[in-house]
Amino acid sequence: MMRTRTMSGGGAGRESGSTAGLALSRSRQDYLKALLQLADRSPAPVTALARHLGVSAPSVTHMLARLADERLVSLHHRGAARLTPEGSRQALRIVRRHRILETFLVRALGLDWSDVHEDAEVLEHHVSERVLDALDRFMKHPTEDPHGHPIPDARGRVARRALAPIGELPAGARAVVREIRDRDRARMTRWKQAGLVPGAQLVIRAANRDDDVYEIEVAGRRLVTGSEGLDGVLVQRVGRRAT
Amino acid sequence: MMRTRTMSGGGAGRESGSTAGLALSRSRQDYLKALLQLADRSPAPVTALARHLGVSAPSVTHMLARLADERLVSLHHRGAARLTPEGSRQALRIVRRHRILETFLVRALGLDWSDVHEDAEVLEHHVSERVLDALDRFMKHPTEDPHGHPIPDARGRVARRALAPIGELPAGARAVVREIRDRDRARMTRWKQAGLVPGAQLVIRAANRDDDVYEIEVAGRRLVTGSEGLDGVLVQRVGRRAT
DNA sequence: CCCCGATATTAGCCTTGACTAATCCTCAAG
DNA sequence: CTTGAGGATTAGTCAAGGCTAATATCGGGG
Numbered sequence: 001m002m003r004t005r006t007m008s009g010g011g012a013g014r015e016s017g018s019t020a021g022l023a024l025s026r027s028r029q030d031y032l033k034a035l036l037q038l039a040d041r042s043p044a045p046v047t048a049l050a051r052h053l054g055v056s057a058p059s060v061t062h063m064l065a066r067l068a069d070e071r072l073v074s075l076h077h078r079g080a081a082r083l084t085p086e087g088s089r090q091a092l093r094i095v096r097r098h099r100i101l102e103t104f105l106v107r108a109l110g111l112d113w114s115d116v117h118e119d120a121e122v123l124e125h126h127v128s129e130r131v132l133d134a135l136d137r138f139m140k141h142p143t144e145d146p147h148g149h150p151i152p153d154a155r156g157r158v159a160r161r162a163l164a165p166i167g168e169l170p171a172g173a174r175a176v177v178r179e180i181r182d183r184d185r186a187r188m189t190r191w192k193q194a195g196l197v198p199g200a201q202l203v204i205r206a207a208n209r210d211d212d213v214y215e216i217e218v219a220g221r222r223l224v225t226g227s228e229g230l231d232g233v234l235v236q237r238v239g240r241r242a243t
Numbered sequence: 244m245m246r247t248r249t250m251s252g253g254g255a256g257r258e259s260g261s262t263a264g265l266a267l268s269r270s271r272q273d274y275l276k277a278l279l280q281l282a283d284r285s286p287a288p289v290t291a292l293a294r295h296l297g298v299s300a301p302s303v304t305h306m307l308a309r310l311a312d313e314r315l316v317s318l319h320h321r322g323a324a325r326l327t328p329e330g331s332r333q334a335l336r337i338v339r340r341h342r343i344l345e346t347f348l349v350r351a352l353g354l355d356w357s358d359v360h361e362d363a364e365v366l367e368h369h370v371s372e373r374v375l376d377a378l379d380r381f382m383k384h385p386t387e388d389p390h391g392h393p394i395p396d397a398r399g400r401v402a403r404r405a406l407a408p409i410g411e412l413p414a415g416a417r418a419v420v421r422e423i424r425d426r427d428r429a430r431m432t433r434w435k436q437a438g439l440v441p442g443a444q445l446v447i448r449a450a451n452r453d454d455d456v457y458e459i460e461v462a463g464r465r466l467v468t469g470s471e472g473l474d475g476v477l478v479q480r481v482g483r484r485a486t
Numbered sequence: 487c488c489c490c491g492a493t494a495t496t497a498g499c500c501t502t503g504a505c506t507a508a509t510c511c512t513c514a515a516g
Numbered sequence: 517c518t519t520g521a522g523g524a525t526t527a528g529t530c531a532a533g534g535c536t537a538a539t540a541t542c543g544g545g546g
Binding site for chain 2: 109
């Protein structure tokens, strides 16, 4: 089953266009990154990938078939896909690039925390290994990006941490913000203005899960909010012992 | 004459793929840059462009037709082309990007002078205006890149300078190296090792144009060489009054 | 048991940019 | 005047990635 096209073709054989060392086209890199996020526990369905990547479902099916041919993903029940070990390695290399770039843009160039994602998203596909290493060196080998995400090391290892969404803490808990998940600039900016930034300490004053009302004290200020989006703020409990 | 295809097509209308603000595909940007270099005085012939860009002549003809449709180049006798004012503006924007990037890679990241061209060549197409401005700011608005080329300002203005190839100087002349033209890493490295870098002072000890032998004193050292390539070293005479 | 609705896939196209092969000009030398 | 050598151009393809429209296919309700 599946086409097994040789992809060598006749005369030309252009390279895929300056994808900076990795022999993967930009599109492939994006698919692998998406899979890293979406197929974390179980295989990601075609539709979810399509939504995430902003392309049509048939495009996803098609590309997944090619990636499977290239042994970068494995296909599962009803088209769902996940990364092979090799695909995972590649995806982590891209994530590393992304996070180093974000760190650079914020720390060195002084760009805004919540703006920087788009730029990194583009540059991650085009920065050569040499420049990437130089950036890394320039910043003294950072281990976290500006949102608090761990930066994979050059071999793709990520420090695993046990973090919880803010909404899961009981009233009275103390915690430190560790990670802010992107994907929605507006929300990120709101949190930032509320003081919810990596490193900030907070106390849950009240958590009413039924009515979806949370009252949090951050950096001395009170913040009352629904949970909408609060799941993007990952914290580490302190003070009391862990759940 | 010429096709006048509407290029709107049917359903989709993808954008051209992250070309950082300018609405020009990467390929178009490369063509414009090539024209800026090759069609400086007279229109550049198709073959010269093809050689410069590493593509076939038909590809050039084809692309020039499209660029002409878009009013970025004007076509002349026997297919030769030159930039329109608008094309020129665009090309200079790209050159500005390139030179700012090179300057950054050398000055801030400490990469090697003669290595940096390739990286800048790729990144110039993908760095957003925002990041470019930040880099420019970071380096305090440099006016020359590491090879001594002037960096166009944000509106495309370049400081015009009257420089001469080293081989044109008479024996006895004193001069300061101002610009090193790229395009051949090996030669650039040779010059660099010989001390021919922007800012270096030199004296022509002997210039025998007939036998193509030049003897130059740079930074205290003697350098005897043929002219091959010396035309890439542009200098400004000092001491005696200009020719 | 049949049909609906959500998903996935197949078919067929489009656009970009490049390629080769085959012409077509144009000019200069015999 | 003819021929030939260089360009330049036309014609026809290709590969990557995307898209739409039209099918499958699977999992439940009624």
